[in-house]
Amino acid sequence: MQDSNDTLYNNQKNNKSPQLSELKENTQSNKLIDKKALGKEARHRSKKLPFIQKVQKKLGKNQEPYSELIFNSGAIEKRMVLLRDGVLDKFNIERKGDRHEVGAIFRGKIQNLEPGLKAAFVDVGQEKNAFLHYWDIIPASNDNSIEIVKSNKSKKQLSQEKISLKHIPDIYPIGSEILVQITKGQIGNKGPRTTTNISLPGRFLVLTPFGGTLGISRKIEDKAERTRLKKILRNMTLPEGMGLIIRTAGEGKKLRYFVRDLEILKKRWQGISDRIKQSKLPSCVYVEPDLIGRTVRDFLTEDVDRIVVDNKETHELILSEVDKISPRSKSKVFHYKDENPIFEQYKVEEQLNQIYQRNVPLPSGGEIVIEETEALISIDVNTGSHRNSEKDGKNFILAVNLEAAKEIARQIRLRNIGGLIIVDFIDMKAKKDRDTVFRKMKREVESDRAKTHLLPISNFGIMQMTRQRHSESHASNLFSGCPYCQSRGKIKSIRTVTIDIQRRVLQNLKEIRNREGIEDEIHLKVTLHPRCLSQIKEDAQVLLDIERNYGARLSFAPNPAFHIESFEIIQIKN
Numbered sequence: 001m002q003d004s005n006d007t008l009y010n011n012q013k014n015n016k017s018p019q020l021s022e023l024k025e026n027t028q029s030n031k032l033i034d035k036k037a038l039g040k041e042a043r044h045r046s047k048k049l050p051f052i053q054k055v056q057k058k059l060g061k062n063q064e065p066y067s068e069l070i071f072n073s074g075a076i077e078k079r080m081v082l083l084r085d086g087v088l089d090k091f092n093i094e095r096k097g098d099r100h101e102v103g104a105i106f107r108g109k110i111q112n113l114e115p116g117l118k119a120a121f122v123d124v125g126q127e128k129n130a131f132l133h134y135w136d137i138i139p140a141s142n143d144n145s146i147e148i149v150k151s152n153k154s155k156k157q158l159s160q161e162k163i164s165l166k167h168i169p170d171i172y173p174i175g176s177e178i179l180v181q182i183t184k185g186q187i188g189n190k191g192p193r194t195t196t197n198i199s200l201p202g203r204f205l206v207l208t209p210f211g212g213t214l215g216i217s218r219k220i221e222d223k224a225e226r227t228r229l230k231k232i233l234r235n236m237t238l239p240e241g242m243g244l245i246i247r248t249a250g251e252g253k254k255l256r257y258f259v260r261d262l263e264i265l266k267k268r269w270q271g272i273s274d275r276i277k278q279s280k281l282p283s284c285v286y287v288e289p290d291l292i293g294r295t296v297r298d299f300l301t302e303d304v305d306r307i308v309v310d311n312k313e314t315h316e317l318i319l320s321e322v323d324k325i326s327p328r329s330k331s332k333v334f335h336y337k338d339e340n341p342i343f344e345q346y347k348v349e350e351q352l353n354q355i356y357q358r359n360v361p362l363p364s365g366g367e368i369v370i371e372e373t374e375a376l377i378s379i380d381v382n383t384g385s386h387r388n389s390e391k392d393g394k395n396f397i398l399a400v401n402l403e404a405a406k407e408i409a410r411q412i413r414l415r416n417i418g419g420l421i422i423v424d425f426i427d428m429k430a431k432k433d434r435d436t437v438f439r440k441m442k443r444e445v446e447s448d449r450a451k452t453h454l455l456p457i458s459n460f461g462i463m464q465m466t467r468q469r470h471s472e473s474h475a476s477n478l479f480s481g482c483p484y485c486q487s488r489g490k491i492k493s494i495r496t497v498t499i500d501i502q503r504r505v506l507q508n509l510k511e512i513r514n515r516e517g518i519e520d521e522i523h524l525k526v527t528l529h530p531r532c533l534s535q536i537k538e539d540a541q542v543l544l545d546i547e548r549n550y551g552a553r554l555s556f557a558p559n560p561a562f563h564i565e566s567f568e569i570i571q572i573k574n
Helices: 035-046 051-059 155-160 165-171 223-234 255-278 291-299 312-325 327-332 349-354 396-415 431-445 474-478 494-516 530-538 540-550
Strands: 004-010 067-073 077-084 087-095 105-114 119-123 130-133 146-151 177-184 193-195 205-208 213-217 243-246 283-286 306-309 333-335 359-361 367-372 377-382 419-424 452-454 462-467 522-528 552-558 567-573
Touching: 004 494, 035 087, 067 291, 067 312, 077 291, 087 291, 087 349, 087 396, 087 474, 119 177, 130 177, 146 223, 205 255, 213 223, 223 243, 255 283, 255 312, 291 312, 306 312, 312 327, 312 333, 327 333, 367 396, 377 396, 396 431, 396 474, 431 452, 431 462, 494 522, 494 530, 494 540, 494 567, 522 530, 530 540, 530 552, 540 552
Parallel strands: 067 306, 130 193, 213 243, 306 333, 377 419, 522 552
Antiparallel strands: 004 567, 067 077, 077 087, 105 119, 105 177, 105 283, 119 130, 146 213, 177 193, 205 243, 359 367, 367 377, 419 462, 452 462, 522 567
């Protein structure tokens, strides 16, 4: 008669994962987005534009695609997408309680100096101290992406140019006050990264209160336009010591736009200066606008044809923000009132689903495979089921790689991934082909607001690139590690689990014999997942041999609630 049971081994997972049989296959994982159909629908919507907008668009130099900013605004979450001819081009999301870290300015205190790291840790009043590299303390050197037009440096700034890294501990000892701005938000266990080179972005300008130089973005390539903008810059009136940069969005804009933008930025800095004087140490003295404010500021350019919002309050808020910077653009803002969800109506949801997938199909049948790891992002280009009729032709590999380069640049932007990125293109023997793909990639990333740096493709078809990372990727924010596979992305095969069970049974039998010195029959009961039980039955002869060799009796019981890797071994005592 059974009087007690001893649990010898239990590797059951703590999570309550669904049964494997209940897991459903994601039918949308590799669905190809029909961009032609999306473009057709977008062109149909463009016919409803006001007459004056239609004329302006037709008179445009490059016949820009039909661009729409779509806002989905809920009580907890706001989402924004930019569609170009109906195709998802940019995506951003913000949830209630999210911190607007990047761009925030803090009045902080030097908490610690690490000469080995050449960095300081700054107490900014948050849970984690901010990281401040010595290079980010000394006055900023000229940015290669900016052409300096005029110097506006004070005598103090000119003397500070002689400061080197070795002077930092003396200038900023532990406990000293310092003004810093967050350039990279907190990622994982790392605190935010900061700089003392403060900048305030506006619609067309960037104000650098301590910059002391006036410059123009090198992305503006037209020589005549650059000459015109230089003249405007030289005539700008700024307090001594301040700096100013004309953004790419300023191309083609009249003087009055810059004058208005500068006044807004100067007032903003005055408000920050007042808060610095009144605030405690440490404290936050400025945060960037929320999703709506940033979107209106950064994306509402002349080539945006419509802004569609599905929430009345958000619609009114956008109108007020647009009125501040571009009153004429208020006619572009529409309130979406249909019952069908706005992202469903504009075919956005199905496009968003794709940016969370590992595999992204290409129109021709190839695919790219994106893997996010702790150290880097790897992207592999595969031919897949390429439908090129000239599959064996010399241009086949080049065509697939060019197609992949365009989609890779888009996916990187949409997923907000950054850091080191390794792209494994299909091997190209000819150097001219590798150069062609490289140039294509460079052109595609030019529209990315995050700074990117690319290295030429190697003989092995590998391209290395870095993308500025301000915050965690969308995948990191929206997804958590899988409790079923313990974030491995894989689970043990059924065969592997059953071998583990047999190994553990043998170990327990040996331990019982050695520990207790008994010669009676040992009864072990194994509880396991039903699918593992089916595999165990195929190993019946092996189990019979174990019973015979060790004087044991083995019994097995299925439990569908078990994780497929989980099992429990109990000794039954009579």
